Amino acid sequence: MPWRVCDERRRRGQDCGFDIVAWVLALTEELVINSDLKAARKAERAVLNELARLGYSPSATFAVRLALEEGLNNAIHHGNCRDPGRKVRIAFDVDEKCVSITITDQGRGFDPAAVPDPRADENLEKPSGRGIMLMRAYMDEVRFNNIGNEVHMIKHNR
């Protein structure tokens, strides 16, 4: 997947100590990371820092943090199958009213409609399968692209 890299933004990332491969030039802030959980946590912090700067409510911040964690875990584990050669792109756009986040992996995708409902009686004691449900519960909008390797989420600040 060809992602255009801006050297200036890459430098900004490195100056901040990010393990971020590229900071892509766009109107929306975009980070590209390796399929690595530590890099994912740093990308999360980049988004959460923006929310803090803009005075987001504790409940909205909690929701975004949870959804980011779940979305990035899904991208790294299920999307990219922990392949260190595959990247995850995080695009985000934040203003005082809402935050929009898109997470894209380089996997084959999946059908979100085929994921079993973890709240169903028969699935209640299964240890996995709650990530997407939590994202939907905490964000105002969650949409996947056609092949399922990209999730777009919106949360309003209230």
Added chain:
Amino acid sequence: MGQENLRLDVTVRDGVTVVRFLDAKILDELAITDIGEQLKAIVKRADVPKLVLDFSTVTHMSSIALGVLITLHKRIQEKQGKLRLACIQPAIYEIFVITRLKEIFQIHPSVEDALASL
């Protein structure tokens, strides 16, 4: 009893192991894997494990952490033991409500209440 490690504070009260999380955020997979192994070891050591997990310091959770709790719950049940969760902050409790996991776990407002239920 002293500290189990940097992530958990473990004490024994009247035969019940009380574990307090020292990480505010146990959603991180790197942390929860470590925590899960520590809890598994505690359950493995006991003939009939009785465990109270004190969530008073926990401010964030994830589905991975929920999975670890479910697995722990099953292991304890297999040994006819008992697991209680205590002091869960409202935002975290909401996750248990949304996922319906409050129907699986016995959740108490305080460690003392949890101990009294055992």
